[in-house]
Amino acid sequence: MLSPKYPLTSLALLTSTASAFYLPGVAPTTYEHGSIVPLNVNPLTPVGSERDSQLRSVISYDYYHPAFRFCRPEGGPKEVSESLGSILFGDRILTSPFELKMGVNESCKSVCEPKPKYKYDKASALFTNQRIRQNYNFNMLIDGLPAGTPYEDPLTKTDFTMRGFPLGELDDEMKPALNNHIDFVIYYHEAAKGKFRVVGVAAVPESRPDTKRKPDGTAECGVPRGKPNFYINEDGEQTEVTWTYGVYWVASNTAWATRWDTYLHVFDPKIHWFSLINSAIIVVFLCGMVAAILMRALKKDIARYNRLDSFNLDDLSGSGGEAEDGVQEDSGWKLVHGDVFRTPKNPLLLSVFLGNGAQLFVMTGCTIIFALLGFLSPSNRGSLGGAMILLYTIFGFIGGYTSARVYKSFGGDSWKRNIAMTPLLIPGIVFATFFLLNLFLWAKGSSGAVPFTTMLVILAIWFVISVPLSFAGSWVGFRHAVSGDECDQSLKPTLTELIVSQPISPPVRVNQIPRQIPPSTTYLRPIPSMLLVGILPFGAIFVELFFIMNNMWFGKVYYMFGFLFLTYTIMIITCAAVSVLLVYFLLCSENYHWQWRSFTAAGASAGYVFANALLYWIRQLSFGSLTSGLLYLGYSLLLSFLFFILTGTIGFFASWAFVQRIYSSIKID
Numbered sequence: 001m002l003s004p005k006y007p008l009t010s011l012a013l014l015t016s017t018a019s020a021f022y023l024p025g026v027a028p029t030t031y032e033h034g035s036i037v038p039l040n041v042n043p044l045t046p047v048g049s050e051r052d053s054q055l056r057s058v059i060s061y062d063y064y065h066p067a068f069r070f071c072r073p074e075g076g077p078k079e080v081s082e083s084l085g086s087i088l089f090g091d092r093i094l095t096s097p098f099e100l101k102m103g104v105n106e107s108c109k110s111v112c113e114p115k116p117k118y119k120y121d122k123a124s125a126l127f128t129n130q131r132i133r134q135n136y137n138f139n140m141l142i143d144g145l146p147a148g149t150p151y152e153d154p155l156t157k158t159d160f161t162m163r164g165f166p167l168g169e170l171d172d173e174m175k176p177a178l179n180n181h182i183d184f185v186i187y188y189h190e191a192a193k194g195k196f197r198v199v200g201v202a203a204v205p206e207s208r209p210d211t212k213r214k215p216d217g218t219a220e221c222g223v224p225r226g227k228p229n230f231y232i233n234e235d236g237e238q239t240e241v242t243w244t245y246g247v248y249w250v251a252s253n254t255a256w257a258t259r260w261d262t263y264l265h266v267f268d269p270k271i272h273w274f275s276l277i278n279s280a281i282i283v284v285f286l287c288g289m290v291a292a293i294l295m296r297a298l299k300k301d302i303a304r305y306n307r308l309d310s311f312n313l314d315d316l317s318g319s320g321g322e323a324e325d326g327v328q329e330d331s332g333w334k335l336v337h338g339d340v341f342r343t344p345k346n347p348l349l350l351s352v353f354l355g356n357g358a359q360l361f362v363m364t365g366c367t368i369i370f371a372l373l374g375f376l377s378p379s380n381r382g383s384l385g386g387a388m389i390l391l392y393t394i395f396g397f398i399g400g401y402t403s404a405r406v407y408k409s410f411g412g413d414s415w416k417r418n419i420a421m422t423p424l425l426i427p428g429i430v431f432a433t434f435f436l437l438n439l440f441l442w443a444k445g446s447s448g449a450v451p452f453t454t455m456l457v458i459l460a461i462w463f464v465i466s467v468p469l470s471f472a473g474s475w476v477g478f479r480h481a482v483s484g485d486e487c488d489q490s491l492k493p494t495l496t497e498l499i500v501s502q503p504i505s506p507p508v509r510v511n512q513i514p515r516q517i518p519p520s521t522t523y524l525r526p527i528p529s530m531l532l533v534g535i536l537p538f539g540a541i542f543v544e545l546f547f548i549m550n551n552m553w554f555g556k557v558y559y560m561f562g563f564l565f566l567t568y569t570i571m572i573i574t575c576a577a578v579s580v581l582l583v584y585f586l587l588c589s590e591n592y593h594w595q596w597r598s599f600t601a602a603g604a605s606a607g608y609v610f611a612n613a614l615l616y617w618i619r620q621l622s623f624g625s626l627t628s629g630l631l632y633l634g635y636s637l638l639l640s641f642l643f644f645i646l647t648g649t650i651g652f653f654a655s656w657a658f659v660q661r662i663y664s665s666i667k668i669d
């Protein structure tokens with residue numbers, strides 16, 4: 001039986017090659033005693049407050065944003081080269097004036113000479129204090145390792161590190177105090193005699209009112225933690241700040257290879273297991289139900305239809321139309337056999353969605369598998385983003401191919417429009433939204449805004465690699481799907497050799513005149529059925545989704561790809577099972593518009609994902625500015641839209657395979 005299972009086959013193919021695929025990791029750097037260990041700075045990012053665990057902004061600001069008045073290195077900060085994935089995920093790494101010498105303890109150093117340009121005037125004071133109120137974090141990298149805050153998990157009593165440390169704190173009167181002194185505790189490991197490696201960085205920031213820099217360049221760091229704190233004056237009087245820091249080197253047994261482990265802490269693994277088992281039970285029940293209902297009902301149906309059919313044939317020895325009349329006494333899905341493969345409305349749009357959905361499906365699947373195999377660890381900065389872009393680009397071929405095959409199977413004939421729309425419509429929507437949101441960030445002076453040159457690079461990758469690959473895929477797809485007489489004979493043999501498959505032809509003929517569809521029961525109408533079907537895939541993923549959102553918006557490192565992989569699998573099975581069930585009920589009620597219905601019903605889980613994002617906003621986020629809200633809404637909408645395409649595609653292909661199967665097992669004249 002021919003069923004459209006090529007996305008699955010390609011996934012299987014790719015996973016089998018994954019073990020041979022090697023992404024070079026970062027090589028360790030060794031330092032000798034007293035040599036300089038680089039400290040680079042990344043933008044300041046908002047995090048959830050410890051007071052009320054609310055996130056107040058989603059906009060990040062460059063460390064050298066003029067209003068921060070932080071010390072600059074001599075000759076200005078230099079950019080540290082980064083990968084595309086790293087830039088897209090918000091990294092903007094720059095050099096800093098901090099001087100760290102391997103193994104040399106220093107209790108008090110000043111970062112730079114106080115200059116008039118580093119004084120806070122009213123505007124910059126207001127800006128910086130506002131950032132303290134919104135819980136902004138410093139993000140510094142020491143030998144590529146983020147300086148973090150040590151914590152203890154209250155549940156498991158294990159130590160872990162959160163990236164970043166606060167720019168300031170609110171005192172008891174909610175007055176923002178600036179952390180103008182930082183103590184770095186750096187853990188090193190002696191790899192060989194006299195060769196040291198950085199294996200851990202903790203930062204302890206403090207607000208100290210009496211830091212001073214003496215004329216000879218040495219500094220006084222004042223009293224360690226205590227009151228009164230250092231405040232930036234907001235009422236017009238200029239504030240001068242002396243930035244100081246201390247460095248403490250501590251020997252550690254941690255090996256370089258495991259230095260990231262402390263950042264990849266899984267909070268409450270029990271909840272993950274609980275949710276996973278929970279969704280697994282849903283899935284087992286669901287599949288059991290689908291299997292039980294379908295197997296029994298279908299077996300009976302098929303046996304009955306085939307019996308009836310032979311009676312009819314004997315009695316009437318009639319042609320197709322009359323045989324159909326003979327069965328009309330009976331109800332059920334066989335009645336619509338002459339319409340079930342009728343071209344759906346908007347075949348072009350559906351096939352474009354399905355092509356892109358297949359592309360997304362293979363991309364997400366491969367990304368998760370690569371991550372699971374440990375290729376995309378956060379120590380490989382930006383590798384996750386890079387892998388996603390690379391895979392999405394390459395799988396443009398799959399997108400074009402799927403879209404063309406589906407469109408041809410629908411009997412569509414504006415193939416030029418199909419070829420053009422497949423790589424342009426959805427990536428175009430995504431890019432346009434992304435560009436629009438970027439404009440907001442840009443207007444805010446946020447470092448999160450993707451630089452114009454990066455935008456051009458993305459456009460170039462899209463047009464130079466992805467679009468041609470998609471065209472190639474479409475071309476191959478159409479060549480396969482067309483029958484001999486329409487095809488350019490000279491090219492046919494080589495192409496047939498290229499991929500061994502045949503056009504997907506329906507097992508039953510389509511009648512000339514469309515059948516009337518009887519009114520359906522309430523729960524089979526589009527909206528109720530979408531609400532009913534969509535909630536199950538969402539139910540399977542929502543706990544993991546909560547963790548992903550927490551990690552995304554609260555700047556934690558998400559590294560639970562084992563859980564994610566299982567959840568993704570469960571989601572696929574759920575989407576497939578519920579949409580097959582819906583299609584069966586639809587066909588039984590003599591409604592043959594299953595194509596869009598299966599797509600939208602499975603895709604409706606995206607509606608729940610978006611609703612969940614809104615709920616999350618109410619519960620966890622309290623944005624002070626309209627821009628933050630708009631950005632949050634924009635990103636949530638974009639991700640929900642992609643999720644709609646992804647789940648809809650899974651639902652459609654499962655239903656297609658199902659419909660092909662059942663209609664090929666009955667005899668029709």
Ligand SMILES: *[C@@H]1O[C@H](CO)[C@@H](O)[C@H](O)[C@H]1NC(C)=O
Nearest residue numbers: 103104105247248249250251
């Ligand atoms: C540096 O400071 C750390 C932490 O206080 C201490 O454990 C270590 O022994 C010091 N190293 C030297 C060389 O003094």
